[in-house]
Amino acid sequence: MQKIPPHNPFPYSPQIPLPPRPQFPGVFGVEMRVPDAPKREPVKSEPKDGESAVGGFRSAESDDEYEELQLRFEAFKTQAERQLADEILATESANDALRQSQDRVKSLKEQLSLSERHIAERELEIQRYTAGIVDLKQKLKTALDELQAVELELGKANEALQTSILENQALESAKKALESKIDELQHAYNKLQNEAAMLAQQKDALAKQTRSEKLSYPPNAGTSGNVARIAILETQLRQLTAKENPPLARLKEEPATERVYKEPRLKEEKLGADDANAERTAYLDFMAPFPRPSDRKRFEDLRRVGADGHAREVLDYADTIAARPLLFLRKRTVWCNSDKLHAIAFSPTKIYHHTSRRWLNDNTVSMHVGKDVEFFVQEDSELDGGKPGTIYYVGVYRVHSMRKVHKQGSVAPADIEFSAIMRAMGLSERRSDGSIVLDGARARMREVYPDGEPRTECFGLQCVGWDGGLFGKLRERFKMVRDRGNGVPRAPRRDREVDMGSRKRKREDELDETYAYGGERQERSRKRRPFGEREKCPW
Structure with missing residues (x-):
């Protein structure tokens, strides 16, 4: 009889250690049992000849029994392998479930940590809100006291x-x-x-x-x-x-000491005093409703920016730093009231151009109608209470046309000097001693006005603001010029002639009545020049 080899459940595969038997019953709820091997009863037999009697049990199965046992073992082996595969799949599924559980636990831990941080932040916010509430209570108490x-x-x-x-x-x-x-x-x-x-x-x-x-x-x-x-x-x-x-x-009673400045001329009474008064009243009524700007000081509190004979220097310097055109109407400005806030100004309707020797329409003021300008005035001690020839910057002014208020082209008012109108028209000449000569002015004027009386147009000047930066720079320059001359500004240069666009003008003492920068010059970019340098007037 063939000898049974040692038990090997996997004779055709390498020896793999089996995993421990799971504690749950079987796979898919089916308990797997290994069939019991048939019991072998030891058969005692007598040793044959030549055989030892030691340890001698001998199998009593026949070859058929062995084959049957082998078939049963093969079936058991197949069933065990199938069970092992099922258990491996179950183990892998359990491992996947375990990993998922671990990932979920990790996610829950992260969420827990994030929630703890949020809770800490909310606690800090609550503390801030609590402090804010306490502060608001204190402010409310203070407000109640106030x-x-x-x-x-x-x-x-x-x-x-x-x-x-x-x-x-x-x-x-x-x-x-x-x-x-x-x-x-x-x-x-x-x-x-x-x-x-x-x-x-x-x-x-x-x-x-x-x-x-x-x-x-x-x-x-x-x-x-x-x-x-x-x-x-x-x-x-x-x-x-x-x-x-x-x-x-x-x-009427003032002495006519200087006949050079005041020639006998037709007064407003020729047109009728009532008409002249009505015209002036209409102008003042038009200017009366304009308000007072909050940043404009009283005239008594303004500081001068130039001294006698230096108006041209002041205006030339101001033109290089001002953001708006300049307007200076020397002795042709009348304040609307004693506050010296709003004003009316008179400009001749015609000017004489010496180069072409013909009469032109004057637009030195009308070109600024509806626009804002930097307005300068010259106060005279005998008339307005200022120092002789003192130049003041009085603010930002808006120019208004009076053509809808009253018909323009009337005779120059009596409170406007005849010499001022003549200088504005280009009909005055200056002697070497500085005096103004009007010889021949009236004869020349009769070319356009047969009665020899100049015609004027009135403009309203409304104060709308104040340029503190411009005023500060002008004051600073005035102080430096004054200190440089030991308290007396430099004397003006009389030897340079300046063409004012429509008539010849001498520098400083012959300053034109109208100093208005605008038009093409405003379109050009201004070149900043160092302080103290003088620039020739482009006119």
Whole structure:
């Protein structure tokens, strides 16, 4: 009989250690059992000849039994291999599930860590909000205290208001008293006018009587008496005129010491004093509604930017740093009131061009209508209370046309110097001693105005702001120039002539009435030159 080899469940495969048997019953819920091997009963037999009796058990199975056992073993082997494969798949599935569980645990840990950080951040925000709430409570308490203080101030203001109301009532009473006084003065004024008219009639009658007596009879005492009475009547008329209109009286009584500057000319009375007054009133009424800019100081608080004879230097320097065109109307500006805020200016309608020897329309001011300009004025001590020839920068002004307010082209007003209009028209000449000569000006002017009286156009100048940077630079330059001359600015140069575009002009003392930069020059970029250098005027 063939000897059974040692037990090998996988005779056709390498020896692989089996995994431990799982603790769960079988695969897919089916318990796998290994069939029990048939029990072998040891058969005692007598040793044959030559055989040892030691250890001798002998199998009693036949070859058929061995083959059956081998078949059963093969079936067991196949079943075991299938079970092993199933267990391996189950193990891999379990490992995958384990890895997924570990990944999930890791993700949950990360989420837990992130949640902890969010919780910490929320706690910090809560702390900040708590501190903010405490701060707001403190501010609210402070605001309540301030509100109580304001209520106390309002109570005081209410008391002051009541006092003001009482004062206003007293002022109303005083106003009524003043109005009654004004009525009385108006009545007295009307009475004086009637007396003046009667005196004028008496003067005319006496003058006629005197002329007739002079023609009929030789001079006698009666005629001398009439002349004396006429002198008395003229004195009374001058006194009445002074009471009615003191400024006109002063203008009539001022001495004509410089006939070079003031030639006899046709006054506004030729067109009618009522018409001239109505025209001026229309201009002032047009300018009255304009408000006062908040950044514009009072004129009394303004500081000068140039001294006598240095207007050209100031304006030339200002033109290099100003953002707007410059406008300077020397002695042709009239303030609307004593505040010296808004103004009206007069410009001749015609100017004489010496090169072409013909008359041109003047547009030095009209070219800026509707635009903003940097406005400069020259105050005179005898007229406006400033220092002699002092140059002031008075702010940013908007130019308004008055053509819709009143028909333009009227005779120059009486409060505008005749010499100023002549210089603006290009009809004045300057002597070597600096005096202005108007010889031949009226004859030349009769080419366009047969009556010899210049015609002007009025413009409104509304103050709309203040350029503090420009004023500061002008003041700084003025101080440096003044210090350089030991308190006295440099004397102006008189030997350089400047063409003002329409007429010849000398430098500084012959400064044109109109200093207006604009047009093509404004289109060109300004070249900044070092401080102290002088630039020749492009005109």
